[in-house]
Amino acid sequence: MPNHTNGNLGRLATGAALGFVAGLALPHARKAVAQGPSLAAGDWVDALKAEHRLVEKTFEALLQTTADEPMKRQMLLTKIAYALTKHAVEEENVIYPAMMENGREEQARHLVEDHGDVKTFIYDLRRMPTDDPRWIDTARQFFAQLQEHVREEEDDIFPTFREALPQEENARLTRMMNWEGFKVA
Numbered sequence: 312m313p314n315h316t317n318g319n320l321g322r323l324a325t326g327a328a329l330g331f332v333a334g335l336a337l338p339h340a341r342k343a344v345a346q347g348p349s350l351a352a353g354d355w356v357d358a359l360k361a362e363h364r365l366v367e368k369t370f371e372a373l374l375q376t377t378a379d380e381p382m383k384r385q386m387l388l389t390k391i392a393y394a395l396t397k398h399a400v401e402e403e404n405v406i407y408p409a410m411m412e413n414g415r416e417e418q419a420r421h422l423v424e425d426h427g428d429v430k431t432f433i434y435d436l437r438r439m440p441t442d443d444p445r446w447i448d449t450a451r452q453f454f455a456q457l458q459e460h461v462r463e464e465e466d467d468i469f470p471t472f473r474e475a476l477p478q479e480e481n482a483r484l485t486r487m488m489n490w491e492g493f494k495v496a
């Protein structure tokens with residue numbers, strides 16, 4: 312994916328990003344390039360959507376594993392948990408507070424509550440032996456619930472919110488969100 316790398320660098324070299332990237336040590340800059348889909352995507356909605364797709368892809372692989380593949384299960388669960396943690400920080404530290412600020416408290420609280428369920432699912436799966444027959448059922452339930460949350464965000468809540476904001480504010484949210492994600496990636 313050579314375009315990805317160029318895209319990331321191109322984006323990092325633009326706008327407000329330039330200021331902080333210039334001051335970072337090399338390992339951080341390298342990390343930014345390897346960070347994945349969010350910096351390559353356009354605005355905050357596109358970035359979050361790209362992260363949703365990545366998690367879905369990993370989930371599909373996880374759901375195809377069998378009980379005799381404990382390492383694979385652990386590895387894929389860790390990958391999902393890591394991606395969702397970064398994703399939650401971006402949404403909870405920037406997007407949801409911005410929704411609250413703009414009269415969408417109820418929606419924001421509902422989405423935060425969903426994130427609480429996500430954390431519980433991850434906790435449960437980590438505690439349960441991967442060869443427990445309930446493990447894959449729990450993972451399946453987790454995925455179904457997550458997809459519902461993602462659909463709500465993508466089909467309604469996020470596009471409607473973006474539409475309601477001035478372009479400048481959307482650009483500001485995108486910058487803030489990328490920075491929040493960058494810090495935990």
Ligand SMILES: [Fe+2]
Nearest residue numbers: 402422460464
């Ligand atoms: Fe979310």
Ligand SMILES: [Fe+2]
Nearest residue numbers: 359402461464
């Ligand atoms: Fe999301």
